[in-house]
Amino acid sequence: MLRRCLSALMAVVALGLAALAGPAQAGVDIRVNLARQSMTVTTPDGDVRRWAISSGRTGYRTIRGQYRPYMLKTYHWSRKYGGAMPHAIFFKGGFAIHGTTAVSRLGSPASHGCIRLAPGNARELFALVKKYGPGSTRIAINGVAPDSGRTMVASARKKQAAGSAVARARVKTQPELMVPAYAPQPLAPYRLPFQRLR
Numbered sequence: 001m002l003r004r005c006l007s008a009l010m011a012v013v014a015l016g017l018a019a020l021a022g023p024a025q026a027g028v029d030i031r032v033n034l035a036r037q038s039m040t041v042t043t044p045d046g047d048v049r050r051w052a053i054s055s056g057r058t059g060y061r062t063i064r065g066q067y068r069p070y071m072l073k074t075y076h077w078s079r080k081y082g083g084a085m086p087h088a089i090f091f092k093g094g095f096a097i098h099g100t101t102a103v104s105r106l107g108s109p110a111s112h113g114c115i116r117l118a119p120g121n122a123r124e125l126f127a128l129v130k131k132y133g134p135g136s137t138r139i140a141i142n143g144v145a146p147d148s149g150r151t152m153v154a155s156a157r158k159k160q161a162a163g164s165a166v167a168r169a170r171v172k173t174q175p176e177l178m179v180p181a182y183a184p185q186p187l188a189p190y191r192l193p194f195q196r197l198r
Helices: 002-021 119-132 154-173
Strands: 029-033 038-042 048-052 065-068 071-078 083-092 095-099 115-117 138-142
Touching: 048 119, 065 083, 071 119, 083 119, 095 119, 115 119
Parallel strands: 029 138, 095 115
Antiparallel strands: 029 038, 038 048, 065 138, 071 083, 083 095
């Protein structure tokens, strides 16, 4: 009996403290639709913004799923692709939402896998994520890009076929290499940490 009374009292106190604390601070909700090549951003204030994006072009896919940003960089230079990534919001490995100067390509797949925005929109999104915090920001990427890499132009097919024939010829002419068992093994590629929503 005493335990029930104490449990009930503790529940009432907990509810009272929760009511005094007020509502939990919500964050920015970023929804990317790859099929429409668009992004919808909703703030805790209820403001909604819709912007055109560019996702991964043929041969470079944009990952799908739900993520949280793990790093914000006002200016980042891609060493892999040699390009500027202003107002970059990294959400998994090297994948980021960032600004681009190729605004004429927005609305169609054009990137190496990142999600590109117009410079002003990228700056605004960066400021929102910074204001409400990366930990309370959700990024949801859904759909399939219009040019998801399933089709190839005929000239690209011919080049690929010619390239594979040359590679097969090269393999046949190379002598077999003997590698001792104690040879050092290559290191695994470095991966950046990320936080995936469940």
